[in-house]
Amino acid sequence: MTLKSCEKVSDLNVYETKEYQAFSTNLETEHNNTWESSCIKCHNLNTEYIGYNVTNYWNKTAKKGIDTLYKHVYQGYKGELGIMPPRGSCYDCSELDIKNSIYHLLFLSEKYDIENN
Numbered sequence: 001m002t003l004k005s006c007e008k009v010s011d012l013n014v015y016e017t018k019e020y021q022a023f024s025t026n027l028e029t030e031h032n033n034t035w036e037s038s039c040i041k042c043h044n045l046n047t048e049y050i051g052y053n054v055t056n057y058w059n060k061t062a063k064k065g066i067d068t069l070y071k072h073v074y075q076g077y078k079g080e081l082g083i084m085p086p087r088g089s090c091y092d093c094s095e096l097d098i099k100n101s102i103y104h105l106l107f108l109s110e111k112y113d114i115e116n117n
């Protein structure tokens with residue numbers, strides 16, 4: 001028996017996970033419909049406070065880990081900056097769609113950070 005399954009990898013900073021790193025290498029060539037049809041409405045470039053260019057916000061957010069972020073997006077989330085509706089109002093989005101759009105958002109933010117800061 002191995003204790004591997006008890007390791008809490010999902011609490012890791014999203015940027016440091018294998019899932020994120022694997023995802024982001026394919027991203028340049030892939031479309032993300034969930035991001036484009038939903039998340040972009042509130043998290044696009046230059047949206048006040050929560051656009052992906054607000055890199056200090058997203059660097060801090062990434063530290064919560066993918067499980068917490070997934071839960072917050074799925075259930076909806078109220079922070080100091082406002083209210084996000086459950087699933088970003090994408091009711092036919094699957095768990096995978098939502099996770100991929102979280103990775104997508106963080107990827108855009110990381111890229112923006114590298115290019116501009």
Ligand code: HEC
Nearest residue numbers: 038039042061069072079080081082083084087088101102
């Ligand atoms: C109607 C606007 C809106 C839409 C659409 C939306 N969000 Fe949000 N999102 C917000 C707001 C407002 C916050 C909260 C900011 C705060 O106060 O910290 C937020 C916060 C977040 C957070 C941080 C949660 C945390 O625990 O800190 C993540 C991750 C996120 N959104 C991802 C997404 C993804 C992925 C989508 C698309 C499926 C999406 N959002 C769609 C408005 C939106």
